[in-house]
Amino acid sequence: MSPASISFRRPSADRLLYRALAVSAGAVAAILALILVYLTAASASLLFADAGLWRLDWHPSLGAYGLLAMLVGSLTVSALALLFAVPPGLVLAIWGRFFAPPWLGGLYRGAMGLLASIPSVVYGFWGLVTLVPWLNRWAPPGASLLAAALVLALMILPILVLQADLALDEARRRHLPAAMALGASVSGTVRRVLLPTAAPELLPAVLLQLGRALGETMAVLMVAGNVVQLPATITSPIRTLTANIALEMAYASGAHQTALFASGWLLLVLVTLIMLGARAMAGRFGAGPAGEGRGDAR
Amino acid sequence: MRVEALDRAGRSDRLHGRWMGLLAMLTLLVPLLLIGELLVDGLPALGADFLLSAPTDAGLGGGIGSVLVSTLWVLAVCLGVVLPLGLGCALFLVEHVRAGSRLERALQLTLDVLGGVPSIVFGLFGNRFFAVELGLGFSILSGGLTLACMVLPLFIRAAEQSLRQCPTGYRQAAAALALSRWGFARRILLPTAAPGIALGVVLASGRALAETAVLLFTAGYVTRWPGSWFDSGRTLAVHIYDLAMNVSGGSTNAAATALVLLVLAIGIQALAVALGRISRGVSA
Numbered sequence: 001m002s003p004a005s006i007s008f009r010r011p012s013a014d015r016l017l018y019r020a021l022a023v024s025a026g027a028v029a030a031i032l033a034l035i036l037v038y039l040t041a042a043s044a045s046l047l048f049a050d051a052g053l054w055r056l057d058w059h060p061s062l063g064a065y066g067l068l069a070m071l072v073g074s075l076t077v078s079a080l081a082l083l084f085a086v087p088p089g090l091v092l093a094i095w096g097r098f099f100a101p102p103w104l105g106g107l108y109r110g111a112m113g114l115l116a117s118i119p120s121v122v123y124g125f126w127g128l129v130t131l132v133p134w135l136n137r138w139a140p141p142g143a144s145l146l147a148a149a150l151v152l153a154l155m156i157l158p159i160l161v162l163q164a165d166l167a168l169d170e171a172r173r174r175h176l177p178a179a180m181a182l183g184a185s186v187s188g189t190v191r192r193v194l195l196p197t198a199a200p201e202l203l204p205a206v207l208l209q210l211g212r213a214l215g216e217t218m219a220v221l222m223v224a225g226n227v228v229q230l231p232a233t234i235t236s237p238i239r240t241l242t243a244n245i246a247l248e249m250a251y252a253s254g255a256h257q258t259a260l261f262a263s264g265w266l267l268l269v270l271v272t273l274i275m276l277g278a279r280a281m282a283g284r285f286g287a288g289p290a291g292e293g294r295g296d297a298r
Numbered sequence: 299m300r301v302e303a304l305d306r307a308g309r310s311d312r313l314h315g316r317w318m319g320l321l322a323m324l325t326l327l328v329p330l331l332l333i334g335e336l337l338v339d340g341l342p343a344l345g346a347d348f349l350l351s352a353p354t355d356a357g358l359g360g361g362i363g364s365v366l367v368s369t370l371w372v373l374a375v376c377l378g379v380v381l382p383l384g385l386g387c388a389l390f391l392v393e394h395v396r397a398g399s400r401l402e403r404a405l406q407l408t409l410d411v412l413g414g415v416p417s418i419v420f421g422l423f424g425n426r427f428f429a430v431e432l433g434l435g436f437s438i439l440s441g442g443l444t445l446a447c448m449v450l451p452l453f454i455r456a457a458e459q460s461l462r463q464c465p466t467g468y469r470q471a472a473a474a475l476a477l478s479r480w481g482f483a484r485r486i487l488l489p490t491a492a493p494g495i496a497l498g499v500v501l502a503s504g505r506a507l508a509e510t511a512v513l514l515f516t517a518g519y520v521t522r523w524p525g526s527w528f529d530s531g532r533t534l535a536v537h538i539y540d541l542a543m544n545v546s547g548g549s550t551n552a553a554a555t556a557l558v559l560l561v562l563a564i565g566i567q568a569l570a571v572a573l574g575r576i577s578r579g580v581s582a
Contacts, residue, residue, distance in 0.1 A: 013480045021394060024386025025405060028454070031447050032412045035423045042426055088325060095322050099315035108322060110571070115329050117567035119508030121535045122556045125542050126332045129339070129549055154328060187314040208414075215416025217511035218539060242418045242511070249425070249515050264422040268415060275414035279407075 035268075043262035046255065053262055058228045060248070065259035067266065069228050073238035074267075076231060077145055077220060078213035081152035086206055089157050090195075093164035097172065098186050109165060116158040124222035127151040132223055139235040143225035146234045151219045156209045163208075167201035168194055200281070207278035211271045217242040241267050336560065340553030348554060353521045357541045357548055362555055364523040368438060368531025369507070371524055372517055375442025376506050377499065380453050383446075384502075385495065388457035389483060413451035417511040420448045424516040436530040441517025448512055449502040456501055460494020460577055461487060493577035497570055504566040507559070510535040534559045 046053060046065065055066030092112075096105040127147060136142030171194045179189040195202075225237020226247060239247075241263045252260055347361060354360035387405075395402045424444025434440040464487050472482040488495070510533075518530030519540060532540070538555050541548035 011478050011480075014478050017480045017483070018394060021386050021390035024383045025390040027383055028387045028412070028450060029405070029408050031450070032408050032415075034427060035412075035415065035419070035447075038423055038426050038431075039419065042422075088321060091318055092322050092325060095315070095318035099311070099318055100322070108326075111326060111329075113571065114564055114567055117504055117508075117563045118329070118332075119510075119535055119559055119563055121508070121510045121538050122336075122560055122563075123332075125538055125549075125552060125556050126335060128542055129553075130331070130335055157325070185308070186311045188310075211414055215414075215418065217416070217418045218535075222539070222543060242416065245418050245422065246511055246514055249422070261422060261426075264419045268419045271414055271416055272411055275410060279410055 039261060039265045039268060043258055043265045046258045046262045047265060053259070056230065058244075060252070060256040060259070063255065065255065065262075067241065067259070067263050069230050070239050070241045070244050070263065071266065072230055073145075073224075074214055074240040074242065077148045077152065077224065077238065077240060078210055080145065080149035080234075081156060081213045082206065082210055084149060084153035085157045085160055085209070089160035090164055090202075092157075092161045093168055094190055096161070097165055097168050098190060109162065112158040112161045116162065120155055120216060121218040121222075123151055123155050124219040127219065127223035135235070141225060141237060143223055143237055144235045145224065145231045145238045148220045148224035148238070148240075151223050152213050152216060155216065155219055156213055159212075160205065160209055163205035164198075164202055167198040167205065170201070171197040204278035204282040207274055207281070211274040211278070214274070215242065215267060215271050217246050221246050333560070336553050336557050339550060340555075340557040343550050343554040344557060349558070352523055353537070353551075356545050357521065357537065357551055358545060362534065362537060362551075362558065364521055365532055365534055365537045365555070366558075368517070368524050369533040371438045371527070371531060372442045372445060372513070372533055373503055373506055375439060375527065376445040376449065377503060379443060379446035380450055380502055381499065384450055384453040384498070385457055387450075388454050388461055389487075391454075391458050392461040393479065393483070409451045409454060412447075413455075415448075417448060417509055420444055421512045421515055423447070424512065429516055434528070436516065436518030436520075437528045438517055438524055438531050439527040441513045441531075441533075444512050444516045445506045445509060448509065449505050452505055453498045453502040456498030457491070457495050460491040460497070463494065463577075464490050493573055497573040497577055500566055500570045500573060504563060504570065507533075507562060507566065508535060509533075510539050514539075534562075 040047070053065060053067050055064070056069045057064045057066045058069065092108075096108045100108060127150070131150060132142040132147050134142075135144065135147055139146070168190075175193050175197060176189065179193050184192075220240050221243040224240060224243060226239045226243055227237040228239045228244075229236070231238045245260050245264055248256070249260055349361060349366065350363045351361040352364040353362060391402070391405060395405065421444065424440055424447070428434050428440035428443050429436060432440075434443075468486055468490070469482070472486055477485075513533055513536050517533065517536070519532050519536065520530040521532060521537075522529070524531040534555055538552050538559065541552035541555065
């Protein structure tokens with residue numbers, strides 16, 4: 001029996017309560033609607049006109065507002081960060097659940113929880129004062145695509161481990177006893193049985209982290225070098241869409257500001273599409289809503 | 299033959315366990331380095347004076363007193379909005395929306411999408427809507443309100459989860475006693491769910507405290523002591539960013555500020571873990 005279907009007595013206080021609750025739920029929906037409306041309205045004059053947003057050159061003083069180089073920068077850095085974070089994330093989750101002594105595994109998950117709570121600006125600051133000078137020694141200028149991807153990977157790793165752990169634990173409860181009874185090794189069971197079983201839940205978790213990486217501003221802004229260009233090598237500096245907004249919003253006006261709003265709109269659409277994809281995937285495989293693990297993990 | 303296979307399996311497991319454990323420890327080394335670096339750089343600058351005085355000379359001198367106060371103000375505005383609005387929305391979801399109905403799916407979708415919006419986009423929206431459209435300017439109020447929009451989904455999820463853990467039996471008993479829904483919510487539902495709701499508040503403040511991008515063009519950069527809601531004020535995270543990126547030689551004070559922020563963030567996380575345990579214990 002669902003909670004909403006139990007009938008209570010209905011005095012007038014309840015009608016008032018119902019109205020108040022409905023209004024607050026409506027307000028939450030209104031916030032999302034307002035964001036969409038304001039962002040679209042603020043960027044419409046460039047977005048829906050052929051204003052060269054899809055070109056490479058970004059020279060606001062000359063009236064060239066090409067976002068393509070920064071879009072490529074955002075996508076590359078996020079993809080690279082996932083590449084760095086997903087394999088170790090899986091290994092760490094597997095180790096913590098199946099190979100470590102239970103107390104150590106629990107401790108490790110606690111540590112990951114703490115790491116997940118470190119603000120991104122602190123990760124960015126560490127990247128700026130430690131990682132960048134270190135990279136600078138063998139691949140100047142140091143502040144680069146690689147530095148940004150490494151800092152991002154470090155930032156998304158803890159939540160990835162925690163979410164992979166949840167998915168694996170679920171699979172373990174269903175299949176591990178049977179596999180053990182067959183005399184299979186733990187490593188073989190994990191590889192052949194548990195990872196395939198958990199995959200439908202792992203994939204949306206990875207997608208959500210991709211969205212998070214795309215939307216991250218501070219950590220990337222502080223270590224990526226912020227040169228508007230297509231990255232020639234992994235060690236060349238780049239600028240992402242998010243960093244561009246943070247850097248130039250303070251003094252932008254007119255069409256320049258509109259272009260920044262347009263890049264915000266682009267980010268919003270990209271991240272929302274990724275989120276919807278993750279949600280659809282989780283829904284199709286019969287798991288809960290994709291967003292559920294996020295609250296726990298933080 | 300079978301025993302041999304088992305033995306081989308055990309040996310391969312031990313091998314796998316070892317290299318994975320090594321990797322796990324190595325991964326843990328990086329954050330330890332991070333914290334060590336902050337301690338070495340920041341601890342000498344940290345003292346009672348640093349925590350209580352306002353920054354001077356763009357942050358190179360003085361402390362972070364006014365920054366701390368601004369941070370608390372922003373957080374207070376944010377929680378002041380999130381708590382009633384979020385609790386209302388969570389109660390609506392649990393009490394008035396039938397599971398699986400179209401309204402429920404629409405609201406869940408809204409929360410998921412809102413929760414996924416990048417923080418810098420919230421910053422743009424807050425700048426346009428609160429600072430420009432509503433005329434609040436760069437102020438603690440517009441910063442806190444924008445932040446509230448951002449952490450709402452997180453809080454609502456946590457509150458919803460703990461409200462749903464209230465046993466159906468309580469509900470049936472309340473209905474049988476002819477309690478009103480309002481009476482039930484106030485006397486039974488909210489007290490049972492209190493630890494979970496507190497967890498939501500803690501998670502939301504942790505997220506709000508860590509945020510920088512939202513506040514850059516809503517709450518602004520001013521380092522003075524804030525006099526009212528309508529003054530601009532920079533938060534700890536913004537202070538770290540500004541010192542590290544825009545002030546040369548600011549990295550010592552940035553490290554000290556980062557240390558303060560880190561202690562706050564980790565304290566909040568520890569509180570969240572404790573509350574999570576209580577909240578689960580109550581429902582079990």
